[in-house]
Each structure stands twice: as structure tokens, then as C-alpha cells.
Amino acid sequence: MDEHSLEAFAQEKIAEGRKLFFRAAMEAPDEYMTDQERKLPQPPLCKAPMADNALDLPKDFSSLTIDSDFLHVINSRKSHRVYTDGSISLLQLSYLLWCTQGVKSVRGRAYATLRTVPGGGARHPFECYLAIRRVEGLESGLYHYLPMTHQLERIGNPDGMEDWIGRSLEGQRWAGKASVVFYYSCVFYRAEWRYGIWTHPTVLIDSGHVTENLYLAATSISLGGCAIAAVDGAEANRAFGLDGQEETIFYAMPVGTVRPEDEEKEDAFYAFVRQEGL
Numbered sequence: 643m644d645e646h647s648l649e650a651f652a653q654e655k656i657a658e659g660r661k662l663f664f665r666a667a668m669e670a671p672d673e674y675m676t677d678q679e680r681k682l683p684q685p686p687l688c689k690a691p692m693a694d695n696a697l698d699l700p701k702d703f704s705s706l707t708i709d710s711d712f713l714h715v716i717n718s719r720k721s722h723r724v725y726t727d728g729s730i731s732l733l734q735l736s737y738l739l740w741c742t743q744g745v746k747s748v749r750g751r752a753y754a755t756l757r758t759v760p761g762g763g764a765r766h767p768f769e770c771y772l773a774i775r776r777v778e779g780l781e782s783g784l785y786h787y788l789p790m791t792h793q794l795e796r797i798g799n800p801d802g803m804e805d806w807i808g809r810s811l812e813g814q815r816w817a818g819k820a821s822v823v824f825y826y827s828c829v830f831y832r833a834e835w836r837y838g839i840w841t842h843p844t845v846l847i848d849s850g851h852v853t854e855n856l857y858l859a860a861t862s863i864s865l866g867g868c869a870i871a872a873v874d875g876a877e878a879n880r881a882f883g884l885d886g887q888e889e890t891i892f893y894a895m896p897v898g899t900v901r902p903e904d905e906e907k908e909d910a911f912y913a914f915v916r917q918e919g920l
């Protein structure tokens with residue numbers, strides 16, 4: 643592509659991206675109705691189990707050491723990309739899942755779930771998958787969270803988990819050292835049924851609530867993680883058995899055990915700031 647076409651390509655893509663911020667750009671003909679308005683059947687609130695090996699997660703968090711100083715948690719939150727070889731406990735994992743996608747109640751006759759995170763129209767179109775390397779009491783492998791019953795199911799085991807994690811995160815190999823990597827998918831129609839053409843900005847906004855809760859929950863139990871948008875969706879979808887059309891992985895977060903001595907290694911991720919004199 644010549645320089646001129648390349649610039650035109652970039653400007654077109656940027657303009658497309660910016661449209662997500664303007665509701666006016668999503669104006670519809672007066673007669674447009676969403677599927678909910680057309681009284682089409684509502685899709686399920688959650689994905690059905692994918693295997694038949696669901697494991698109940700512990701939900702009594704009283705034995706966990708949780709930093710309850712809210713401001714301290716807020717001020718200590720940061721992205722961690724260096725993890726030790728430590729394992730996390732099943733209770734810690736359960737706590738992280740609860741704090742990010744836990745279902746507190748169901749409204750109506752299965753009309754909506756109310757969860758530990760807010761969500762536009764309470765649609766909660768996300769599914770949470772895990773690549774587990776070191777969680778006490780769990781075999782390493784790929785898992786799917788069942789939020790309605792607060793259970794985990796094991797759905798696979800890629801060869802060479804550590805390398806696979808790096809590949810699925812566009813070469814961010816450091817993430818392969820985490821105890822567990824959270825992968826989030828969007829099941830589009832769960833939200834599109836209600837919001838139609840206005841769905842997609844809301845869903846992207848909502849995903850930030852999930853990972854921010856994950857950052858804060860991890861911080862509150864002295865674990866560290868890092869949100870990751872650079873996800874190889876095709877690679878992750880293949881491993882978790884998703885079609886990439888109706889449901890696709892689009893966001894991830896490795897979480898692991900961390901220690902203050904690794905602060906300097908963490909700084910290496912910002913070396914470009916020094917090198918470039920920014």
C-alpha cells in the first residue's frame with residue numbers, strides 16, 4: 643500500500659472507532675425495534691455447562707485475609723507483570739470469581755442477573771474462562787466459570803500451557819508465569835436482544851467494571867494482575883471451543899503471586915519511557 647492509501651486507511655478506521663462514542667452515529671429509522679421490543683424470545687442469562695464435571699467453589703470467605711481498608715486497596719492497585727512460582731488457593735480463586743462475575747440474585751422469571759459488577763440493562767453478556775496453572779487442589783487446564791451455581795468446570799488442557807498463554811496474548815510471554823489467567827468472552831446476542839444496534843459501546847464499557855473489580859479484589863488479597871487487551875481472539879477461541887461469531891474472547895487478565903522485591907523487574911516494562919526520554 644502506498645503512503646497516501648495507508649493514511650486514508652488509518653483515517654477511515656479511526657473514524658469508525660470514534661463512532662462508538664456517539665449515540666447520534668447509531669441513529670436508526672423510527673420503525674427500528676430491538677428484538678426485545680419485537681417480543682422475540684430472550685436468550686439465556688448464562689451459557690449452559692460445557693462439560694459434566696462441575697465443581698462447587700467455596701463461598702465462605704471468612705478465613706481469607708482481605709485488606710478491608712478501601713482507600714489502601716485503591717491506592718495500592720497497580721498492574722503486575724512479574725509473578726513468583728507460588729500457587730493461589732481455591733478459596734482465593736473463588737473470591738476473585740465472586741468479586742468479578744458473582745450472581746447475587748435473579749430478577750423476574752429469569753429476566754436478569756444482578757451481579758457484583760454493574761452492567762448496562764443487567765445483561766451481563768460476559769463469560770469467564772480460566773487457564774489454570776497453579777491453583778491448589780485443581781488440575782492445570784482450561785476451565786469455565788458457571789456463575790449461577792458458582793461452580794467451575796474443566797473443559798480442556800492445551801499442550802504447554804505456559805507457551806500457549808503467551809501465544810494467546812499476542813506474545814506477552816510474561817503472562818505465562820501467572821497462577822491463573824482470566825479470559826473474558828462476550829456472548830453478543832445476550833445484550834443485542836435488548837439493545838440492538840446500540841449494544842456494543844455499552845458492552846465495552848461494562849468489561850472495564852469486571853477487570854477493575856478483578857484488580858481490586860486481587861489487590862485486597864495481596865495478589866497481582868494486569869489487564870490485557872492484546873488478546874489473540876482466534877487462538878483463545880479455538881482453545882475454549884468458541885465460534886468467534888456469536889461469542890468471542892476479547893479481554894484477559896493474568897493473576898499471580900507477587901512480592902515487593904520484584905518492583906524493579908516490573909519497572910523494566912516501562913524502560914521505553916526512559917529510553918525514549920518521554
Ligand SMILES: Cc1cc2nc3c(=O)[nH]c(=O)nc-3n(C[C@H](O)[C@H](O)[C@H](O)COP(=O)(O)O)c2cc1C
Nearest residue numbers: 719720721722723814853868869870871872873911
Ligand atoms: C483496557 C486495558 C488494556 C491493557 N492491555 C495491556 C496489554 O495488552 N499489555 C500490558 O502489558 N498491559 C496492558 N494494560 C495495562 C496498562 O498498561 C496499565 O494499566 C497502565 O500502564 C497503567 O498502569 P497501572 O495499571 O499500574 O496503573 C492494559 C490495561 C487496560 C485497562
